[in-house]
Each structure stands twice: as structure tokens, then as C-alpha cells.
Amino acid sequence: MTVVALVPAAGRGVRLGAGMPKALVQVAGRSLLVRAVGGLLDSGRVHHVVVAAPPDQVDVVERELGEFDAAAVHVVAGGADRTESVRLALAVTERAVPDADVVLVHDAARAFTPPAMIGAVVDAVLGGASAVIPVLPVADTIKQVDEAGAVTATVDRSPLRSVQTPQGFRPGVLRAAYDAAGDAATDDAGLVERAGGEVRTVPGHPNALKITTAFDLAVAESVLAVEPI
Ligand code: C5P
Numbered sequence: 001m002t003v004v005a006l007v008p009a010a011g012r013g014v015r016l017g018a019g020m021p022k023a024l025v026q027v028a029g030r031s032l033l034v035r036a037v038g039g040l041l042d043s044g045r046v047h048h049v050v051v052a053a054p055p056d057q058v059d060v061v062e063r064e065l066g067e068f069d070a071a072a073v074h075v076v077a078g079g080a081d082r083t084e085s086v087r088l089a090l091a092v093t094e095r096a097v098p099d100a101d102v103v104l105v106h107d108a109a110r111a112f113t114p115p116a117m118i119g120a121v122v123d124a125v126l127g128g129a130s131a132v133i134p135v136l137p138v139a140d141t142i143k144q145v146d147e148a149g150a151v152t153a154t155v156d157r158s159p160l161r162s163v164q165t166p167q168g169f170r171p172g173v174l175r176a177a178y179d180a181a182g183d184a185a186t187d188d189a190g191l192v193e194r195a196g197g198e199v200r201t202v203p204g205h206p207n208a209l210k211i212t213t214a215f216d217l218a219v220a221e222s223v224l225a226v227e228p229i
Pocket of ligand 1: 086
């Protein structure tokens, strides 16, 4: 049984404003990327990790990941958007690990994802699901508004979920979804849905928050100060 994780980490981190790719930003001495890759390997369920790096920083990212087993962690040049970065990492994976049973796609920005949650996604795919996403209930009240900003409806939030990563797939399902995909998507499972596939859910975790802004980084630093992740 072989599990491969693709880690899109080629974003420029413009919204974070750190002046460097977000994946290389450090929290308490370790970069988001090292934490994300470390969490995948610590789950004990992931055998290979393929990281998509900013194309002009492949060597920087390789050095950054030097603490990990070089046979398990590979770096490829990413693309212009997340979808392209995943597509490039998937192509390398299919050549290097053609017998993979599960492919995970995990944002480097979700650097504090609990390893047990990663295991739960793998188990759900091995249990027969073709696509699996970790989700959380929506805490805020959700309104629908028109172009002028006036409220047109209050949406029932009980069936709504916010989506995290890693998302897990049977390799053929992810390949078919990417082959059918036209435009960029923020969500790999969304491509499976568009292609007519079924997507199952497992419980997500608050620590798997996506670090996007300086505020998110400050939240992660505060959480780390009270509970080492
Ligand atoms: O920008 P956003 O936070 O939505 O990006 C989600 C993930 O996709 C990040 O880990 C980012 O590094 C990655 N990404 C990528 N290639 C791009 C843009 C974003 O791998 N061209």
C-alpha cells in the first residue's frame, strides 16, 4: 500500500506580505513547509511527498527540506496557479510512483494539520471512497447579498461545511478530474464533483487552518505558545 502526498507550495505569499514565498515563512523556528511535510511524514501513513516550489526557488526549497529523507521528499517546479502546481506534481508522481494507492493533496499553508487527521483521510480512501475531504461546520451566520450589498437571504448553515486539506483521492479519480478541468480551481475535490464523482467527508480540525494573512500567522503563533503542535 503506497500513499503519496502532493504539496502545492509555489504561491508567492502576497497576502501574507512577508516578502518571500509563504511556505518559507517561519513560525517558532520552523517554516510552514517543513511543518506541513513533517506532519505528513509523522502521520506514519505517507510514503512519498512531492512539493511544488516556486519555479525560481526549487533549489531553495530543496535545501529547506534537507532534514527529511531525500528518497521520500521530492521537489518540482510549480506553476502559475495552484491548479497548475498540482497538475505538475501529479505528473511527476505518476512517473515516479506509478503504483500509488492513495494521492493526497495538502496545502503547505495548512502547516499545523494534526497527523491523526491525515491518517483519517487515508483510511477513508482505503476504505473505498474515491475522494475524501476534511470539513468543519460553519460557525458564522451566512447571508446572501445582492450587488449593492443588501441582504437577500439568510442561508441555513446546518448543511454547510468549510473545507480543509489534505484531500484524499484514488489516483485515477484525481487524474480524470484534472484531465476534465478547464479553469483553475481552489479545491481539488471540486474538480472531482464537476467530473461527476462522489466526494465523502471526514471531520476536520481547527488546527488545520490555512495561513493566509499576518493575522492567521499570529493566531498560529499564539496556539503554538500554549499547545506545541
Ligand atoms: O494562495 P492560497 O493560500 O490559496 O494557496 C494555497 C496553496 O497553493 C498554498 O500552499 C500555495 O503555496 C499553493 N500555490 C501553488 N502554486 C501557485 C499558487 C499557490 O502551489 N501558483
